[in-house]
Each structure stands twice: as C-alpha cells, then as structure tokens.
Amino acid sequence: MHKVRSGVARAATAIAGGLVMALAVASPAMADTSQSSASALQISLVGGGLASSGTASATNDGTTESISGNTNPPLAVLGGQTVITAGVLGQSVRAYNDGTSAACAGVLGAGGAITIGAGGSCIVTPGSEVTLNLGANGLATISLVADAIYSECTATSSPSATGSATLVNARIVSTLLGIPTTLLSLPANPAPNTGLSVPGLLNLTLNGQTSSATGQLTVTALDLSALGGALASVVIGSSSCGVNAVAPPIPVIPLAGAPVALGLGAVVAGTGGFFLHRRRAARRS
Template identity: 75%
Template structure:
C-alpha cells in the first residue's frame, strides 16, 4: 500500500483550515440591547398647566451605553409652581452591555439622594422630610409629607422585568391654624396597584405597575388625583425598564463580501474532494 506523502498532508491541512476560517468568518455576532427611563416628578394643574422634572434615558446597542437627560434635576426645572418648594429630585438610569437595565426615580427630603447601584438595584438615602402642598380645604392646608417616595425597576434580555415602590414615612396631613393632623398614613412598601382615597379630597394609586410586553415594566411610586382646587394631579417616581433583547445576527463579513466567502469555501471543498479522489486511486493501485 502506498503511503500518502507529506505534501498531501500539508495541503489537506491548509485547505481544512481555510474552510474553517471561511465558516467562522461568516458566523453571526450577537449583542444584547437594553433600555430604561426615569422621571422624578410631574405636576398637572387644572387648565392644562404642567411642571415636569424631565426624563433621563439610557440605551445600549450591545456595545455602548448612551445616557441623556438630567439625572439630578434641580427644583428650578419645575418653574414657578408652588406644590413643592423643598426637597431633592432623583432620576437615575443604566443600560448595560449584557442586556440588563435599571432605573429609579422619585422625590426625597433635602439632603437625600437616589441612584442605580453597581448591581442594578436602587440605592436611596432619605433626607429631611419633603412636603408637597396639594391644596386648601376650608381653613385646612392639605399636604403630602415624606422622607422619600421612589420607584425602581430592572429588566433582562431573558426576557424578564421586576419593580417596586418605596414610601418612607409618607402621609397625608391636614394643617389648620398651625396644628397638623394625619389624615392617611401610606404603606412603606405597597403592593402593586394599591388604591387609597380620602373621600371628597383625593385618590391615590401606589406602586402602579403596567407592562406592554414580556420583559417590559413601568412603575410609578405614587399617582395622585386631586378632587378639588387648582391641582389636577401629581405623579411621583416613574421608572420604566425594557424591553431588552438579543439583537438580530450581524455577519462579521459584510453582505457584499458573502459571494467571495462562499467562493472560497467552494474552492476549498472542491480541492479537498479532488485530493480525496486521488487518495482512493492511489490506495487501489497499491
């Protein structure tokens, strides 16, 4: 039996390696995309007036995170409104390369802070109590008082999404002739879509949660509708995460170069076939 020469072995190795390179070059590259938004506070007045902290937005195309909007807006962005005159607005967002995103937003007392931590969780430091003036009922001034009111969410490209709301020392207070009376104490960790009301004054939804699709979640810490006066409503701490997803395959070789890659593959396969045919003939003759 005739032995195969070293030249044949080297040629077959080169052709096999070349074919593998063509296959690898044509393999798709996958990248997880992610997105999140956060808005600390919106105040709506009867007649259509609106004061807003704006929105912070984070997006990631799988390689680069882009963040727009103010993550720590000053109270002055709310204009000349008189609902809130002291406190801290916080709206932080992240969208990471691994297909995860997170957001947290809300209102805290003076000296407080809120941000998305390294693990994607919301880190909040309550400050001295913030007060939102909701209106006047007779001789009484109705206010919302709290150390912190915020919502948080996170999402992955699996896809999945979770969220919650936190209300620290939050309550509705009626003050008459300087004497405060608590009308309603709000739960610190309300269940999703908890509805409360003070008949004739206002209604609230705590930890409002909505989802447009699997892997997407929008959470609002507190949504208040006033039943009288000039204030129409207040929305505190709105965070939205997802949907995050695995991006469509992106070929490493541009489409214009595909015929070249296919041609190289065909040449490599053909040459390999010829060599194998010669090998069989050599074995038969020996």
C-alpha cells in the same frame, strides 16, 4: 514527488483551516441589548399647565451603554410652580451589555440621593422631609409629606421584569392654624396598584404597575389626583425597564457569501492538483 505532494497537502490544509476560521467568525455570536428610563416628578395643573423633571434614559446595543437626560435634575426645571419648593429629584438609569437594565426615580428631602448599585438595586439616602402642597380645604392646607417616595425596576433579556415602590414616612396632612393633622398614612411598601383616597379631596394609586409586553414593566410610586382646586395631579417616581432582547450582530462575513468562499477554496485546491499533474507530465516527457 513526495515533496510536491506534501506542499500541496499543506496548502490545502491551510486553505481549509482559513475557510473554517472565516466561517466560524461569520457565525453570529449573540449580543444582549437593554434599555430603561426614569422620571422623578410630573405636576399637572387645571387648565393644562405641566411641570416635569424630564426623563433620563439608558440604552445598550450589546457593547456600549448610552445615557441621555439629566439623572439629577434641579428643582428649577419645574419652573415657577409652587407645589414643591424644596427637595431632591432623582431619576437614575442603567443599561448593561449582559441584557439587564435598571431604573430608579422619585422625590426625596433635601440632602437625599438616589443611585443604582450592584445588581441593579436602588440605593436611596433619605434626606429631610419633602413637602408637596396639594391645595386647600377651607382654611386648611393639604400637603403630601415624606422622607422619600420612589420606584424601582429591573429587567433581563430572558425576558423578565420586576419592580416595586417605597414610601418612607409618607402621609397626607391637613394644617389649620399651624397645627398639622394626619389625614392618611401611606404604606411603606404598597402592593401593586394599591388604591387609596381622602374622601372629597384626593384619590391615590400607589405602586402602579403596567406592562406593554413580556419583559417590560413601568412602575409609578405615587399617582395622585386632586378633586378640587388648581392642582389636577401629581405623579411621583416613574421607572421603566425593558424590553431587553438577545440579538445577533452583523456577521463579519455574511453567511450568504459562504458558498463563494468555499468555491474559491475548491478552485485553489484544484489549481494545486493541476500544477501537480503538469509536473508529472513534464517528468514523463
């Protein structure tokens, strides 16, 4: 009799342990999702013409990062435009499975590079000067000259998002008879949504920042609108991070099925009691 009771007890214990483990697995663990995107350069011409570097995007479902688009597009993607003829386009993106994401985008001189380092920081190696031809003012040509112009952002699933813009040796230059004159020097680390202008020629917004929701941020390093000529606008370095979120994965055993599992355990346990009762009855007879 003692052996029978011990066997039933062991069986009941095993069943209960199995059910607890199943329900524990069924309890949804939290998985952080993240996303980011970046675009190095967009040029708009009067009449509707558009040249764009395209967009690189990164997403993470909590386990796997997926990156689409070209993170280092060649200037050839801009087509036959003549605004920029030499330099580097950079649009790097990352989305991690801990709920953080990062983006970095902009224009650099030839030989420069943009990458994303540890912690989502933007690592930039400026190259030689890059020049964007903005049009003419009488006999003078107007240009935007810089070693590097870029934006960066990071976001977390807490949720939070931060971003900034950096302009390395950037300035608006008027060149007449081969002699350059600086019309406007641009700040290296402008405050968010800094507005500047060259009266009668250009309006600029530096470190433009917009947010569509808590934990989401889009940063544009430089947005320039021309007031005359064939060029309508130039947008340099648009980085977007978030919204990142904490989301539960699909449980291995849906919680709705837990009562069924527990019911099966009760049936099995009851069956063990039934067999024990039958065995006792048999011994009495």
